[in-house]
Amino acid sequence: MKTPDPRTLLRAMFDAAIAAAQPALCVPRHLPQPPNGRLVVVGAGKASAAMARAVEAHWPGALSGLVVTRYGYAVPCERIEIVEAAHPVPDAAGEAAARRMLALVQGLTPDDLVLCLISGGGSSLLTLPPPGLGLADKQALNRALLASGASIGEMNCVRRHLSLIKGGRLAAACKPARVLNLLLSDVPGDDPIDIASGPTVPDPSTCADALDILRRYGIELPTQARAWLESGEGESLKAGDPRLPEIDTRFIATPQMALEAAAAVARDAGLKPCILGDAIEGEARDVAKTLAGIALQVARRGQPVPPPCVLLSGGETTVTLRGKGRGGRNVEFLLSLGIALDGEPGIHALAGDTDGVDGQEEIAGALLAPDTLARAWAQGLQPRARLDDNDGHGFFEALGDSVVTGPTLTNVNDFRAIVITADPGGADGATQRN
């Protein structure tokens, strides 16, 4: 079979990954049977308004509801109210939405169903601190956690126990109605408790865990908030807690599902897909060097998979800003990958953000080809200087290699694909003769 044009194939894989995470496409197939009673829709997150619209478009009966999304992420809905609030730093709009949502699910019956549309960003959009912890306190706590070296999991554990809506409390408020969670995940590991801090799922961690973490990193709390944790008042809801209703939780889209969709496109084109990970983290330029090393191993030695193949990965890299260019973590990754591959024949790549916005611009990412560096030098663009200036968008735009999707209304994090069509050849021969 003839291998298709790598650039066309890469774009088709990226489009398939985004399509797999489109609420309009992935919500309908997870909609439940209509309940005997009412359907109430709640939700929080950057993709949750788009999820609400998909529910409205496909739900056969009556419904009502309230969903909170980020400023600028609202989409028109007719029966579900969409409100906007601040992310990543919470504001009063998010707190008001949280209070209204708790009120909305009061007084339901066992015949009713609460459909919860949860996506990334929901944690700061749905915020309701306990008595004695004001907005300023919460911001101070966030700063202390970020500076402490605590892991994301540790930070989330503390946050869940300092909330009146997270850690299963919203689900408890729904009882006796049943809860169906539709989750769109952008977090490594896809743990439901980590998506929007799990307002509608049971929490395995405890107040004691939260206190341990605060002690471990030497973080102080206001007296009332500490008493909230120490008294056990802050305890989140555990699996099996009789205060929880019947809960059904479904992932409708995850980074892994997006990668699997891209893998299917590759397979159809005759390339073997190799999914390296759906949760790859680290400094973008060094993740790129590592994946370049793996791509070269494929090209030169046919390990860990023989070409033609594609190395797929997701997750969220980071960029330590050093320069003043126009960048984003995906184009930073791709420029560093290009420098590391140094024009190696037969290797093409695409890196992009599935929300369509890499960094601050409406550019999702870019494409890399074996001739990218040579074309850059021919234009007087110095690849390493552009990388040092964090100018990935400037670099790839000048080459006409930007990838633009427009806003995708979803987010399953970064998408990276490296297509290797080279033949491993005899580079490993033990003997060479002049």
Added chain:
Amino acid sequence: MKTPDPRTLLRAMFDAAIAAAQPALCVPRHLPQPPNGRLVVVGAGKASAAMARAVEAHWPGALSGLVVTRYGYAVPCERIEIVEAAHPVPDAAGEAAARRMLALVQGLTPDDLVLCLISGGGSSLLTLPPPGLGLADKQALNRALLASGASIGEMNCVRRHLSLIKGGRLAAACKPARVLNLLLSDVPGDDPIDIASGPTVPDPSTCADALDILRRYGIELPTQARAWLESGEGESLKAGDPRLPEIDTRFIATPQMALEAAAAVARDAGLKPCILGDAIEGEARDVAKTLAGIALQVARRGQPVPPPCVLLSGGETTVTLRGKGRGGRNVEFLLSLGIALDGEPGIHALAGDTDGVDGQEEIAGALLAPDTLARAWAQGLQPRARLDDNDGHGFFEALGDSVVTGPTLTNVNDFRAIVITADPGGADGATQRN
């Protein structure tokens, strides 16, 4: 089959990787048939004295020779003279050795054979600048190249064309005698021209390439040295050049061969080996995060290979020093890996330098287990603070998890192995019920 103890298996794989690169074990099988004439041994590199000793121990007939190694890397030889010189900054001892080596191979006959023992570090140990380029000039050029952003390949190209012994010139001096190169590689890609700057192999690059690189990065040369390049006097020897003798080049040990030896140990123990790359580069802590993402993909989803398996990789990471601890790039990698894996069950790892010295200490590396972080916290060792202080040796030594081999007399770069024995389980289930 029962999976063996991961710690024992990891150490066995590391030992096998080092053994595969031991001159005493890998030189003898590559020794040639005795020539009708004389055997003259020359060589340069950190492992070349140990290679010379292996030749002496197994050569049935008469021989003589001269090999240059790094200060402190000499081993006792009886018939091959071993001299020591400076690395990585060249000194007069290396220049004297280069002159003597060129003289030693003069006047040979077609019946004679020159056996060249080349290993990493040979480029600075065997230095002979052209007229008009003094030691101070050469040091200034090296500084300018390092600061320019030029790649290693570009730097080596310039260096090869500013030498009277590199780029095939030593081989040309041997003619009419035949040349047999035994190469012990520590460079990514195992290109013979990049090991010790290829004194005895043909060079595909030209003076024009070197001048392009100098122009591209705006690097100035002393007038005489520039004339040397522009006149073509500095031209290295190309394949097929009639001034070159018959040359046979064999890799006796490479990072890949070391990884394959470890893979064989894994296979015998019932684990599937997955070699990710023999030339992985990048900041150690971020390479670790990337490989942690792949290891978690294996553990949770059985991709790209199902457990039980081992992810193997080689190459050379870098460490940007921020702290004052006792570190090395392998223990820095391992500590960052441990933090990223966060105690994930069923994942063990070893990272070590195959020369037995990671950083400044006679400690090769360390072992990581799922309980490493918990044991550290129990001792009051804060993993993230130790990483920020670049204190990998301090961290793992306190836990009793250092790996000590003693000096190995060889170097095929870093060795990293991650054993995953966990079952992928149902972490990817689309539905969870409370």
